[in-house]
Amino acid sequence: MSWFKRTEKGITTPTEEKREVPDGLWYQCPECKKVVHTREHEEHAWTCIECNYHARVGSKEYFELFFDNNEFTELDAGLSSSDPLKFIDSQPYPKRIKAAQAKTGLTDAVRTAHGKVSGKEVVISCMDFTFIGGSMGSVVGEKISRGIDAARAKKVPFIMICKSGGARMMEAGFSLMQMAKTSAKLALLAEEGLPYISILTDPTTGGVTASYAMLGDINIAEPGALIGFAGPRVVRETIGKDLPAGFQTSEFLLEHGFLDFIVDRKEMKKQVSDFLRMVEKK
Numbered sequence: 001m002s003w004f005k006r007t008e009k010g011i012t013t014p015t016e017e018k019r020e021v022p023d024g025l026w027y028q029c030p031e032c033k034k035v036v037h038t039r040e041h042e043e044h045a046w047t048c049i050e051c052n053y054h055a056r057v058g059s060k061e062y063f064e065l066f067f068d069n070n071e072f073t074e075l076d077a078g079l080s081s082s083d084p085l086k087f088i089d090s091q092p093y094p095k096r097i098k099a100a101q102a103k104t105g106l107t108d109a110v111r112t113a114h115g116k117v118s119g120k121e122v123v124i125s126c127m128d129f130t131f132i133g134g135s136m137g138s139v140v141g142e143k144i145s146r147g148i149d150a151a152r153a154k155k156v157p158f159i160m161i162c163k164s165g166g167a168r169m170m171e172a173g174f175s176l177m178q179m180a181k182t183s184a185k186l187a188l189l190a191e192e193g194l195p196y197i198s199i200l201t202d203p204t205t206g207g208v209t210a211s212y213a214m215l216g217d218i219n220i221a222e223p224g225a226l227i228g229f230a231g232p233r234v235v236r237e238t239i240g241k242d243l244p245a246g247f248q249t250s251e252f253l254l255e256h257g258f259l260d261f262i263v264d265r266k267e268m269k270k271q272v273s274d275f276l277r278m279v280e281k282k
């Protein structure tokens with residue numbers, strides 16, 4: 001018997017009700033507590049006007065930021081996960097998928113689209129953290145692979161916007177296979193001399209960091225993003241040492257040679273366009 005029992009419900013907020021960017025009229029920065037109108041926040045690409053904190057946003061927002069006039073054609077929009085392992089934890093996996101789909105309006109944790117960025121045709125895949133923590137299962141791997149195939153067929157660059165808690169546990173080995181599959185597809189893209197840009201946003205961890213996120217011809221991160229493989233606690237226990245300050249942030253990784261650039265989200269489209277123009281085959 002416990003000494004203390006919580007009888008009233010509604011004190012804690014269930015994860016599914018927590019929102020990364022609130023829908024209301026006002027947005028409060030979780031870093032500096034500055035309150036701004038949501039429209040103003042959106043005009044600043046969902047970054048804080050006071051401290052430049054980059055709020056987590058999803059594929060809808062990134063497509064809006066990148067594609068000219070927000071015009072694009074979504075690829076493989078209907079792909080949805082099956083349940084190869086008949087996996088049940090606190091609930092059966094198919095039920096979890098359905099709940100995530102109902103909550104987010106997405107079919108899985110990545111969306112792929114073809115369109116123009118500063119007048120240049122590209123294929124972009126963008127992950128959504130709101131869908132089961134942006135976890136990489138078979139659908140995520142398959143959609144990214146097909147996105148790379150589409151880029152190869154159209155002879156255009158491929159851009160990946162990463163945001164993930166890592167491999168999806170409910171698909172176990174099937175999730176891990178996606179690391180090899182996407183990496184192999186990227187090798188085919190490289191063989192054809194087509195550019196691949198990886199954009200790492202907060203957070204990029206686990207099997208995603210260990211595969212396509214770090215394989216860009218250039219790897220760009222947003223400021224202040226958490227980027228790593230295992231979490232700090234696991235690393236600390238494994239190496240038996242305290243970790244340096246700022247460990248696993250974009251800034252720390254840039255200093256240690258894992259990234260090429262850190263780019264402010266407001267400048268991201270321009271920087272990526274400039275790079276694509278630089279490497280364009282004449």
Ligand SMILES: [Zn+2]
Binds near residue numbers: 029030032033050
């Ligand atoms: Zn702020």
